Amino acid sequence: MTRSFADRHIGPDSDDLARILGVIGVESLEAIAEKALPASILDGSGLDVLPPAISEHEVLAELAALAATNTVATSMIGLGYYDTLTPPVLVRGILENPAWYTAYTPYQPEISQGRLEALLNFQTMVSDLTGMEVANSSMLDEATAAAEAMTLLRRANKSKSPRFLVDKDIFPQTLAVIATRAEPLGIEVVSADLGAGLPDGEFFGVLAQVPGASGRVVDWTDLIASAHERGALVAIGADLLALTLVTPPGEIGADACFGTTQRFGVPMGFGGPHAGYLAVRNKHARQLPGRLVGVSVDADGDLAYRLALQTREQHIRREKATSNICTAQVLLAILAAMYASYHGADGLKAIARQVHRRAEEIAAALGSAVVHESFFDTVLVAVPGRAEGIVADARSRGINLHLVDADHVGISCDEATTDAHVDAVLAAFGAARQEPTFESIENRTSDYLTHPAFTRHRTETSMLRYLRALSDKDIALDRSMIPLGSCTMKLNATAEMEAITWPEFSRMHPFAPADQVAGLRSMIQDLETWLAAITGYDAVSLQPNAGSQGEYAGLLAIRRYHLSRGDDHRDICLIPSSAHGTNAASAVMVGLRVEVVKCRPNGDVDLDDLRAKIADHAERLAAIMITYPSTHGVYEHEVSELCAAVHDAGGQVYVDGANLNALVGLARPGKFGGDVSHLNLHKTFCIPHGGGGPGVGPVAVRSHLTEFLPGHPLAPELGDEGTVSAAPYGSASILPITWSYIRMMGADGLRRATLTAIASANYIARRLDEHFPVLYTGENGMVAHECILDLREITKRTGVTVDDVAKRLADYGFHAPTMSFPVAGTLMVEPTESENLDEVDEFCEAMIAIRAEIDKVGAGDWPVDDNPLRGAPHTAGCLVAEWNHPYSRETAVFPRGKSRPKVWPAVRRIDGAHGDRNLVCSCPPISAFSGM
Numbered sequence: 001m002t003r004s005f006a007d008r009h010i011g012p013d014s015d016d017l018a019r020i021l022g023v024i025g026v027e028s029l030e031a032i033a034e035k036a037l038p039a040s041i042l043d044g045s046g047l048d049v050l051p052p053a054i055s056e057h058e059v060l061a062e063l064a065a066l067a068a069t070n071t072v073a074t075s076m077i078g079l080g081y082y083d084t085l086t087p088p089v090l091v092r093g094i095l096e097n098p099a100w101y102t103a104y105t106p107y108q109p110e111i112s113q114g115r116l117e118a119l120l121n122f123q124t125m126v127s128d129l130t131g132m133e134v135a136n137s138s139m140l141d142e143a144t145a146a147a148e149a150m151t152l153l154r155r156a157n158k159s160k161s162p163r164f165l166v167d168k169d170i171f172p173q174t175l176a177v178i179a180t181r182a183e184p185l186g187i188e189v190v191s192a193d194l195g196a197g198l199p200d201g202e203f204f205g206v207l208a209q210v211p212g213a214s215g216r217v218v219d220w221t222d223l224i225a226s227a228h229e230r231g232a233l234v235a236i237g238a239d240l241l242a243l244t245l246v247t248p249p250g251e252i253g254a255d256a257c258f259g260t261t262q263r264f265g266v267p268m269g270f271g272g273p274h275a276g277y278l279a280v281r282n283k284h285a286r287q288l289p290g291r292l293v294g295v296s297v298d299a300d301g302d303l304a305y306r307l308a309l310q311t312r313e314q315h316i317r318r319e320k321a322t323s324n325i326c327t328a329q330v331l332l333a334i335l336a337a338m339y340a341s342y343h344g345a346d347g348l349k350a351i352a353r354q355v356h357r358r359a360e361e362i363a364a365a366l367g368s369a370v371v372h373e374s375f376f377d378t379v380l381v382a383v384p385g386r387a388e389g390i391v392a393d394a395r396s397r398g399i400n401l402h403l404v405d406a407d408h409v410g411i412s413c414d415e416a417t418t419d420a421h422v423d424a425v426l427a428a429f430g431a432a433r434q435e436p437t438f439e440s441i442e443n444r445t446s447d448y449l450t451h452p453a454f455t456r457h458r459t460e461t462s463m464l465r466y467l468r469a470l471s472d473k474d475i476a477l478d479r480s481m482i483p484l485g486s487c488t489m490k491l492n493a494t495a496e497m498e499a500i501t502w503p504e505f506s507r508m509h510p511f512a513p514a515d516q517v518a519g520l521r522s523m524i525q526d527l528e529t530w531l532a533a534i535t536g537y538d539a540v541s542l543q544p545n546a547g548s549q550g551e552y553a554g555l556l557a558i559r560r561y562h563l564s565r566g567d568d569h570r571d572i573c574l575i576p577s578s579a580h581g582t583n584a585a586s587a588v589m590v591g592l593r594v595e596v597v598k599c600r601p602n603g604d605v606d607l608d609d610l611r612a613k614i615a616d617h618a619e620r621l622a623a624i625m626i627t628y629p630s631t632h633g634v635y636e637h638e639v640s641e642l643c644a645a646v647h648d649a650g651g652q653v654y655v656d657g658a659n660l661n662a663l664v665g666l667a668r669p670g671k672f673g674g675d676v677s678h679l680n681l682h683k684t685f686c687i688p689h690g691g692g693g694p695g696v697g698p699v700a701v702r703s704h705l706t707e708f709l710p711g712h713p714l715a716p717e718l719g720d721e722g723t724v725s726a727a728p729y730g731s732a733s734i735l736p737i738t739w740s741y742i743r744m745m746g747a748d749g750l751r752r753a754t755l756t757a758i759a760s761a762n763y764i765a766r767r768l769d770e771h772f773p774v775l776y777t778g779e780n781g782m783v784a785h786e787c788i789l790d791l792r793e794i795t796k797r798t799g800v801t802v803d804d805v806a807k808r809l810a811d812y813g814f815h816a817p818t819m820s821f822p823v824a825g826t827l828m829v830e831p832t833e834s835e836n837l838d839e840v841d842e843f844c845e846a847m848i849a850i851r852a853e854i855d856k857v858g859a860g861d862w863p864v865d866d867n868p869l870r871g872a873p874h875t876a877g878c879l880v881a882e883w884n885h886p887y888s889r890e891t892a893v894f895p896r897g898k899s900r901p902k903v904w905p906a907v908r909r910i911d912g913a914h915g916d917r918n919l920v921c922s923c924p925p926i927s928a929f930s931g932m
């Protein structure tokens with residue numbers, strides 16, 4: 001019998017399963033559901049709307065048919081999205097390479113040096129091009145980067161003014177996201193033509209763009225100076241390609257600079273995913289949201305990279321976090337950085353000049369109809385009453401232009417624009433070519449991208465090897481199981497991934513005419529229907545591009561619902577102490593006050609404390625945010641009572657759907673008490689983590705909240721309020737992954753996956769409990785799809801920490817489980833359904849062997865500060881270095897013998913604190929590597 005896709009996706013076969021069930025003492029897979037979940041919420045219905053499962057080859061044929069209903073036109077719409085020519089070596093070497101796309105966020109830096117170096121290149125690229133001192137390693141898109149710039153300026157400025165001034169020539173989606181963010185925070189957004197100077201009044205911040213949405217290139221030097229005189233800080237949105245030619249914002253005094261890196265080789269993809277960027281002056285580095293890669297040293301004193309200032313992470317700072325960003329856009333940031341590396345400064349400048357030259361050719365031919373004298377790539381043309389006709393004519397020639405209004409057309413050139421495109425555009429206007437005679441816009445005098453990272457890899461051979469050398473330093477899912485609790489690191493099947501680089505998905509502009517994107521629309525419609533059915537909600541929005549953004553959109557819907565009913569006093573959000581840090585950070589972003597609800601000793605939410613908190617706040621209760629199953633990895637039996645108590649008090653229930661891998665096909669949050677949930681398609685639904693992004697965080701709501709789902713100014717079908725992302729459908733080009741997964745699994749496959757994930761987690765819990773006690777279980781001794789191993793007692797007795805165990809696992813070839821979340825001093829393990837039993841057993845045996853090592857420390861055989869755990873991870877260098885440790889080199893590097901493929905960590909244990917004290921967040925000079 002041929003194996004179905006579900007048989008390939010799900011690791012354990014029937015023999016494995018029999019063994020697993022034997023160990024956990026349950027007679028069948030089906031019996032697991034009844035044993036683990038409360039009977040009151042079991043609900044396998046709803047999935048009958050899913051079409052029956054099909055094979056990998058059938059799904060590719062269906063996708064091809066869908067793709068064929070999209071029309072790939074030449075896009076000259078602009079507005080922040082430009083066609084780009086991704087070098088094929090980067091398509092295959094990064095976008096289509098599991099060594100890159102299946103990696104996790106680099107929280108274990110010793111086995112993530114490859115992607116950390118690539119991200120450092122990204123930061124260097126951004127800070128060089130913008131002339132700023134520090135850049136973070138990616139924002140979710142340009143519009144959210146602008147909103148984060150706004151809140152950063154507010155934190156950084158002592159001004160009491162609540163007013164934020166924006167130029168009227170910024171992208172409409174940027175303005176929309178800024179407006180959404182500003183309202184709950186009490187920020188008043190004032191829009192004005194800043195080309196005419198600063199209006200009167202006090203402002204804490206000013207934001208403008210170069211080039212503007214209309215293509216106009218303004219020198220903002222005077223604006224920045226007068227804003228500073230008035231006590232305001234300034235953020236400039238800037239196109240990185242334009243900055244190869246014009247003086248960058250950092251050199252004219254801007255405090256922050258933001259934008260997108262999309263046109264650096266990242267396909268438009270109907271709106272995403274792309275890496276946004278945010279760069280600031282050194283003095284604001286500690287205010288930067290998102291992730292920042294920095295340079296530090298390892299235990300041998302060698303240079304090593306790691307995420308800097310991790311103490312700002314939401315898990316620690318929670319409601320005081322600088323932002324709610326968790327999953328970012330790592331894979332796309334790496335792609336953009338490598339694009340810059342491959343072209344180098346001169347290559348990028350040549351591309352920019354060619355783009356500008358074509359825009360000049362168009363402008364020269366259109367003569368006095370051209371609105372702005374100074375432009376880079378985008379020409380705004382005044383054609384009174386004729387705009388629609390011209391845009392239609394161009395469309396008949398296969399070209400999409402930007403219909404600004406009845407009298408204006410925008411034309412954006414990019415790297416893919418050819419002479420033939422210019423001719424076709426001119427024909428649509430009925431214009432003839434003229435020799436351009438514009439003054440040069442080039443006034444940049446400073447160097448950029450001089451670091452070897454941007455000069456060394458200019459041939460394909462060199463780039464190929466650079467990519468390989470970097471990815472060889474990292475543990476991704478293509479090497480071994482990544483047992484990260486809460487992160488659901490499951491298979492990202494090749495058939496699911498194939499379509500994302502097809503031009504019918506990847507080369508679509510997010511604002512392309514509706515009749516050109518029928519296939520994408522139908523895929524989006526399918527997904528909305530399927531995800532609603534799976535979760536039991538009534539409506540779904542795919543706009544949020546990470547789980548955190550789904551939380552934000554969901555809480556915003558709750559806020560808008562309360563306001564619509566005149567309940568403007570409801571401002572309290574209850575959050576259990578075990579919640580993910582993003583929950584608290586998101587609540588603050590929508591203007592809610594966080595009240596923490598206690599957990600009982602068994603890990604459940606303390607219902608007595610909950611009732612007391614509800615009574616305390618009565619009228620002011622806006623919402624509760626719970627995670628189900630809980631972040632403690634158990635199905636709380638009183639979830640229905642909890643939801644009812646909140647509803648009775650007039651509050652709304654937010655169910656964080658990050659743990660949906662434990663629910664699909666078994667229970668539906670929209671039916672057991674949730675009003676709104678976000679899902680993480682990059683967890684439950686197979687979008688790879690990409691080394692820390694991209695993600696998709698759809699928000700699902702019950703019918704009373706439908707009207708408050710995110711809208712978009714350029715997608716009339718969605719309404720135009722509550723925009724949370726730059727693109728109407730967020731990271732649309734990776735939706736084929738989830739679509740294919742659901743299509744190939746079908747209802748039965750999905751349900752079997754959930755049950756297998758639970759079975760596997762319980763197997764691990766049973767096998768490891770005697771070595772590392774499992775902290776929480778449900779009423780019948782079962783965990784959900786993950787389990788928490790408690791090391792606190794062991795640490796107290798032996799001095800060996802969770803850190804030591806995590807690093808030692810790298811010597812055994814494994815990525816560590818989730819460390820110290822949700823409980824400090826513990827490890828949270830999630831195997832997922834995709835790991836076969838051999839791998840799960842290898843992991844368990846590694847953990848058991850580590851426990852034996854810990855016991856030797858406990859028994860005094862090895863000193864607490866010199867043993868294989870504290871010394872971990874061990875590099876190949878340890879084999880040839882001087883060795884005066886009480887354990888052998890063989891124990892150090894081959895703890896499980898030589899049979900398992902060896903992963904050699906690139907560096908020893910990294911000193912994070914050293915790096916935070918000496919913050920270096922762009923490529924160190926090459927001299928720093930001498931002697932390495």
Ligand SMILES: *Cc1c(COP(=O)(O)O)cnc(C)c1O
Pocket residue numbers: 325326327486487546547548549580582583627631656658659680695697
């Ligand atoms: C992963 C996770 C989030 C955040 O999702 P991102 O996609 O990383 O933004 C929120 N809550 C929980 C419980 C999670 O595990």
